[in-house]
Amino acid sequence: xxxxxxxxxxxxxxxxxxxxxxxxxxxxxxxxxxxxxxxxxxxxxxxxxxxxxxxxxxxxxxxxxxxxxxxxxxxxxxxxxxxxxxxxxxxxxxxxxxxxxxxxxxxxxxxxxxxxxxxxxxxxxxxxxxxxxxxxxxxxxxxxxxxxxxxxxxxxxxxxxxxxxxxxxxxxxxxxxxxxxxxxxxxxxxxxxxxxxxxxxxxxxxxxxxxxxxxxxxxxxxxxxxxxxxxxxxxxxxxxxxxxxxxxxxxxxxxxxxxxxxxx
Amino acid sequence: xxxxxxxxxxxxxxxxxxxxxxxxxxxxxxxxxxxxxxxxxxxxxxxxxxxxxxxxxxxxxxxxxxxxxxxxxxxxxxxxxxxxxxxxxxxxxxxxxxxxxxxxxxxxxxxxxxxxxxxxxxxxxxxxxxxxxxxxxxxxxxxxxxxxxxxxxxxxxxxxxxxxxxxxxxxxxxxxxxxxxxxxxxxxxxxxxxxxxxxxxxxxxxxxxxxxxxxxxxxxxxxxxxxxxxxxxxxxxxxxxxxxxxxxxxxxxxxxxxxxxxxxxxxxxxxxxxxxxxxxxxxxxxxxxx
Numbered sequence: 001x002x003x004x005x006x007x008x009x010x011x012x013x014x015x016x017x018x019x020x021x022x023x024x025x026x027x028x029x030x031x032x033x034x035x036x037x038x039x040x041x042x043x044x045x046x047x048x049x050x051x052x053x054x055x056x057x058x059x060x061x062x063x064x065x066x067x068x069x070x071x072x073x074x075x076x077x078x079x080x081x082x083x084x085x086x087x088x089x090x091x092x093x094x095x096x097x098x099x100x101x102x103x104x105x106x107x108x109x110x111x112x113x114x115x116x117x118x119x120x121x122x123x124x125x126x127x128x129x130x131x132x133x134x135x136x137x138x139x140x141x142x143x144x145x146x147x148x149x150x151x152x153x154x155x156x157x158x159x160x161x162x163x164x165x166x167x168x169x170x171x172x173x174x175x176x177x178x179x180x181x182x183x184x185x186x187x188x189x190x191x192x193x194x195x196x197x198x199x200x201x202x203x204x205x206x207x208x209x210x211x212x213x214x215x216x217x218x219x220x221x222x223x224x225x226x227x228x229x230x231x232x233x234x235x236x237x238x239x240x241x242x243x244x245x246x247x248x249x250x251x252x253x254x255x256x257x258x259x260x261x262x263x264x
Numbered sequence: 265x266x267x268x269x270x271x272x273x274x275x276x277x278x279x280x281x282x283x284x285x286x287x288x289x290x291x292x293x294x295x296x297x298x299x300x301x302x303x304x305x306x307x308x309x310x311x312x313x314x315x316x317x318x319x320x321x322x323x324x325x326x327x328x329x330x331x332x333x334x335x336x337x338x339x340x341x342x343x344x345x346x347x348x349x350x351x352x353x354x355x356x357x358x359x360x361x362x363x364x365x366x367x368x369x370x371x372x373x374x375x376x377x378x379x380x381x382x383x384x385x386x387x388x389x390x391x392x393x394x395x396x397x398x399x400x401x402x403x404x405x406x407x408x409x410x411x412x413x414x415x416x417x418x419x420x421x422x423x424x425x426x427x428x429x430x431x432x433x434x435x436x437x438x439x440x441x442x443x444x445x446x447x448x449x450x451x452x453x454x455x456x457x458x459x460x461x462x463x464x465x466x467x468x469x470x471x472x473x474x475x476x477x478x479x480x481x482x483x484x485x486x487x488x489x490x491x492x493x494x495x496x497x498x499x500x501x502x503x504x505x506x507x508x509x510x511x512x513x514x515x516x517x518x519x520x521x522x523x524x525x526x527x528x529x530x531x532x533x534x535x536x537x538x539x540x541x542x543x544x545x546x547x548x549x550x551x552x553x554x
Contacts, residue, residue: 086452
């Protein structure tokens with residue numbers, strides 16, 4: 001029995017009388033503690049898959065099982081780190097995390113424990129020093145870290161990351177990838193991450209789910225990345241397994257499932 | 265020798281750091297004084313020029329309006345004694361303005377609460393939007409005073425009628441701006457609320473109000489301005505204590521100078537009401553609204 005199971009998920013949107021099938025028959029099984037990346041060209045429906053798992057969108061066919069129970073509405077057991085951080089600008093960094101903690105852990109932890117838990121999660125992403133600043137006073141990388149702290153603070157069963165580092169510069173991105181690996185090694189959450197960055201996918205994932213192009217996108221291939229953890233970016237540069245995995249993903253994306261416009 | 269020079273160096277290094285932390289500044293520097301002057305001199309010059317032209321134009325004996333010098337001498341009683349109270353409507357300007365502000369405060373507070381609630385409903389629900397918006401678009405064009413006879417018929421008393429006129433005048437911009445603010449809440453914030461499973465009340469207090477606050481305060485500022493416009497006109501008709509009635513009473517007794525003084529008060533109070541709402545807005549939204 002798998003921990004999280006996406007089963008034959010399909011979704012169609014009807015607009016102005018025309019039905020548009022975005023996803024067809026997407027099935028992925030994820031184990032506890034596993035880190036899975038979804039990769040594909042833009043517009044292939046990666047985010048749609050993630051939103052269905054999060055419960056923000058309803059699948060037209062199929063469904064999602066978490067610990068053998070169907071999930072079809074959003075909830076803190078599947079915390080999302082949004083692409084554009086989605087911090088509330090009128091709250092400080094600490095208050096943003098506190099909003100989640102106060103709502104999700106009320107009744108499970110005492111007031112003092114909750115306060116400690118907020119601080120603990122801010123420390124986990126190295127944001128303690130900026131706890132009292134507002135989102136518009138901190139950098140993009142810092143915002144994304146707070147987003148991760150907020151999601152982790154909900155004690156989610158599955159952490160969903162929607163291109164979490166897409167809007168960041170390469171150096172900040174590498175830094176946050178390292179922190180994310182670190183956090184994942186400690187907490188062992190199941191993680192689904194959407195990315196369009198091949199290196200990021202190979203570096204972070206246990207398995208990479210490659211999606212075909214839409215319309216009616218589906219899972220094209222699943223690649224297992226057999227690299228030992230902890231992984232270190234520099235050691236992997238010339239590692240054969242790493243290079244092979246990288247080549248396999250690139251081959252899938254640019255040879256077999258190139259974007260129509262790009263193939264032309 | 266070497267020893268003393270080391271001490272001197274460390275001493276020198278430590279001192280400027282302390283000095284840099286607390287630089288001795290005069291209370292009003294030349295730059296801030298200049299800044300104040302730049303902002304203050306043009307309006308003062310224009311005001312003086314305006315008074316001079318007015319004085320020149322109205323100093324002929326055939327002029328219909330008194331010049332500023334006569335306004336001050338004739339109306340000196342009400343300028344110097346704003347707090348007298350001889351009972352009835354024979355009170356100082358302060359009491360008239362106090363009564364008017366009280367009416368505006370009641371009507372405007374009611375409009376704020378109802379306006380934000382109705383605006384939220386319209387912003388949240390497409391059905392409410394389609395149902396209510398056409399009606400509101402018609403109702404909001406009705407001039408404030410046109411409501412007065414109707415409210416007098418309904419309430420049979422001047423005081424609640426005046427408050428109702430304030431309410432109905434100021435509520436439309438509050439409703440419309442709140443609705444726009446609610447509609448413009450980014451989907452991201454809604455997603456955050458969904459993942460956290462905020463209940464409707466928590467969503468309203470923690471996401472909707474702060475997110476829409478800049479829009480709401482724009483509506484409130486327009487609303488308070490309209491209220492102040494409406495109250496003067498309404499009080500002219502309903503009588504009793506109030507700045508509107510004071511102006512009407514002065515007209516009936518041909519005290520033109522008193523009218524002019526009252527108008528200055530009305531303008532200044534209106535300005536401060538606007539600034540006050542704007543100030544609350546910057547406090548609440550932490551500077552997001554101007």
